[in-house]
Amino acid sequence: MTTTDGARSADEWRRYLAEYSADVLRVTDDDDLAGISDAHRLLGWLGFDGADAEHLTALEQRLCIPLPPSYRTFLTVSDGWLNLGPFMWIMRTAAEVHWLRDAEPHLWDIFGQYPELLESSLADRVLLVSREGDAQYWLLDSGDISRDGEWAAYIWASWYPGLGERHASFAALVDSERACFEALRGRSA
Template identity: 35%
Template sequence: MVGMSEATESETRAVGADPATPHDWRVFLEEYGQWYLRERDGADDLLDEDQAEALDRGERIDLWLGAEPAREEALAAAEERIGLRLPPSLRSFFLATDGWEYLDTWVDGVHPCDRVGWMRDGDDGRSVIEVYASIAGNEEEVSLFRRSVEVAKGEDYWLLDPTDVGPDGEWAAYEFAPKYGNPTKYSDFSALFRSSCSDMEEDGDESENED
């Protein structure tokens, strides 16, 4: 699982044209949802018969895959719990949808705002920190995990670092796969989310080419 003998500096990936406002997120997620319904195995289980037939005809499906927008009161409660105001892109995301399930297979989904919290406070996160702390050379990763807010989890983690703040108020974001070790750094939550969607689309294109 670990054994971090290689360099531990996080790779940084830049992704442009990221959603910024609640409206941007809604438009982006609606378009992404259409792609998901067309391309992902098993996505037809989300459709009724009429919707499935319309999809087969290449028509647009009127189906929102997200949740209801978070209320400001719920966001305020989440911020009070962690003791910090959430960064702009994550706040805007929650004002479009309070969580999102349909991501790649290594992350179960973005938590609703009432489940966002410190990685160190979750049972799984605490276990990861203990394992990494037991191995010499992982000090940088352990420090990151202890100070990071967890916004998504599955086999991998999505983390935001409130100590690494850009001029726009955004927090640096990380995708961390315990089985590989090195966290991958992004400029903010929007860039991380958009990159995950792009990776899924690329995987889908590769599968089509193999067929």
């Protein structure tokens, strides 16, 4: 596994996600994979068909900003995902991705209760890319963009106040969660 702060090509994402899928399916108890279909198990792929250019362009037009490269390429490989981290069960599709304030207004209200987040206006500029997890949400910060177009990525969870660790990109967040998965589940050779 290669850790990266920046973009991955579609081929790199495919290889990375295929390996990650195989690891998850190999070491995770069936009870913890209840949402995984027989087709996903048979294919050994926890993803879906990728989003086409038309859907990605529509998403960027709706958001009024280009997506960060690592996240955009991820969506071309798989439009959504299952079990991307030990506590993240379903990622949003391109059609479901929205600003936090629009996607989940009740979460935005809770998010806004943290003074440090209000002062930074972070609550107004984060994109919600996750759909279902164990009281955690994956956010991309459109106000913290690197020279290569990557947005800072965070996990916001009920089990710690404020935001979690800042990641340089969506790819770096996925890498971190994969490392967490491997530490919690152990990696079988």
